[in-house]
Amino acid sequence: MKQITKNIIKNSLKRIFLYRACLVRLKLMGVEKVFSYTLANETGVTSDQVRKDFSEFCIKGNKRGGYNINDLLEKMEKLFHRNKDNNIVLIGMGNMGLALSKYSKFVQRHMNIVATFDIDPFKQKMRSGIPVYSMSRLKEIIDRFSVKVAIVAVPEISAQEVTDELIRHGISGIVNFAPVLLKVSPDVIINNVNLCDELESVIYYVHKQIKVNGLKNLELLYRDMKY
Amino acid sequence: MKQITKNIIKNSLKRIFLYRACLVRLKLMGVEKVFSYTLANETGVTSDQVRKDFSEFCIKGNKRGGYNINDLLEKMEKLFHRNKDNNIVLIGMGNMGLALSKYSKFVQRHMNIVATFDIDPFKQKMRSGIPVYSMSRLKEIIDRFSVKVAIVAVPEISAQEVTDELIRHGISGIVNFAPVLLKVSPDVIINNVNLCDELESVIYYVHKQIKVNGLKNLELLYRDMKY
DNA sequence: GAATTGATGTGAAACAAATCACAAAAAACA
DNA sequence: TGTTTTTTGTGATTTGTTTCACATCAATTC
Structure with a gap:
């Protein structure tokens, strides 16, 4: 369900x-x-x-x-299971996908993006040392590298479709950069990273603080904060 | 302090x-x-x-x-103060900075990256329609566009230094992509986005789930989740 | 226009997370 | 060896968040 x-x-x-x-x-x-x-x-x-x-x-x-x-x-x-390597696939080689595929910290922490995927044939060439495949080879790669976790960095319009396909092929955890709430069964782990929301949250609190500082009352601000 | x-x-x-x-x-x-x-x-x-x-x-x-x-x-x-535009600066035009500077959703939500900055002169050319300046012009731009919020996408080694400079020039909110805890006075709003942690969290829960599913007991898993 | 229905808004209750307080254990010292 | 000191580990307490329950209001029906 x-x-x-x-x-x-x-x-x-x-x-x-x-x-x-x-x-x-x-x-x-x-x-x-x-x-x-x-x-x-x-x-x-x-x-x-x-x-x-x-x-x-x-x-x-x-x-x-x-x-x-x-x-x-x-x-x-x-x-954190860092004694064994964790193989990851990355779907979507747009701006964000490309940046993530080049992010060296993942490897340092034993999280290896073994392959990336994109529907656009023009993006299907190596741009970051990691191969870019067409979606048709998804199952093959997931099986070969026993991949359990995927990064979704596709446009929001195709995020759900891509997610469904990933799960069908055995993925059980996703970091989702598309600004949509994915619908999945409850046994799939989803972690949404919404860049706009992160930025907008800061703007919200900054404006709030300016207003509160105007009132010379920092207590009011802190009262409404999380910690 | x-x-x-x-x-x-x-x-x-x-x-x-x-x-x-x-x-x-x-x-x-x-x-x-x-x-x-x-x-x-x-x-x-x-x-x-x-x-x-x-x-x-x-x-x-x-x-x-x-x-x-x-x-x-x-x-x-x-x-959320979307009736007026919010001007943002972005520091660090590496892979992540470049991707963020091209992220069209920010503009759709009235958050405009008015300028980006990098210490590397080779990166100081336009690669995404937004100018890339040297850090020496930071104050000038912040003042001219009344910037209050910055995105920090520099290597962790220089994140604190960059942050100090931003705050000195009037920035009061930061989205920080460098994997370090920035030290700032309590009136500065910091929002850390740690990509490794986000991915590793998912790996942790996926492994946990596999273990729990082996025990045929989903309750155990859910009990430990946040919701 | 009175009665019914269906939604909001919010105190009260239940639950979860963070802080406090202190017993227990181990090192240091007399 | 006994006493003191220091830090962990965890019940008890407080604080914060979510869920529950229902009074309140407005639209609809009779």
Whole structure:
């Protein structure tokens, strides 16, 4: 049964990513152990929250001894399946698709875009070291590389159709850059990234702040914020 | 006082954007009025939530009569300051910056990237109809176009420096694509978009689901989701 | 024009997330 | 070895968000 499926990414998971980025930095600096308040300071949360988040993801430290950075990173790698490579396909080689296909951070994090697809034959040539195929070869590639996750960067008009095809061929998670709510069965993981909304949100809060600052009352602004 | 400033975008605001997108679609189809449950169905939430969200943003309908789409859209335009154009600057014309500078949806929503900036002289030519300047002209452009909001798409190594400069020149809201937590004073609005994290989140949930499905117990998965 | 119907709007209730507070454990030191 | 110190881990509490339930209003019907 197809239905609108909401983003399900929890804030606690996003914070775990922050902690990890911080740990990687600290490790590069030669640091070997951290305390919850170290991570808290670096990421702008409280030490309580760091520990609660760790607890949620079953990450344990040492009483009084804090956390060993290597242990912590290893635990997280396992948690995020970074010990094995994750093969991704990318659909739509327009401006955004092209940029994403060239984004080097994915590879650094063991997320490999193994192939990209576009209906436009003129785009079906390599422009970023990754082959661009026609949609007819989608199933073949998904099967060959055991792909489970896809990035959708097609125009909104074709996003649903492309999504249906992806799911039919075994994809079960999608990062969707098209500004539409995809209708899928509830067992498919969808994460929508809407660039306009992200920008417009900032504009909204900036205008609000200007208005509130005019009233010399920052409390009012903060009251209406999330954190 | 500089500090790590968290994303403050509320879920209720994001839902308002969903409702609006839906309203625009319905209007194009010639529909003139909607009920809370219409919007709810289209966006995958409950009608209660639609009404509560409207209430939060002081949007009123007509008892029994539902909502007039034109009124609703007009109210939202005002709420989001779309009656006047919003001028944006974009810093960093790498792959992502270039893609963003070509993203036509921004203009459709009255968000105009009036200029882009890059330190690399080779990138300082027009590649997308928008001029690419050197950073030395930042203040001049910000002042001339009364820019309040910027997009940061520079490498993470220079993101903080660029941010400091932007704020010094009067920017008070930033959409940040660099995978670093920017340190700014609390009156600056920051919205981080971390592409790796977005993708990795999906991978995490997909793997989790596979594990849970193996146990033939979807409940476990849903319990851990945000909704 | 009274009764009925169907939608909004909003307090109250239920649920979820973040913060607080402190017991428990381990290291340091006397 | 016993005491103190420091930090984790987690129940208890608070705060925030979503859902529920229903009073309220306006259109429609009789």
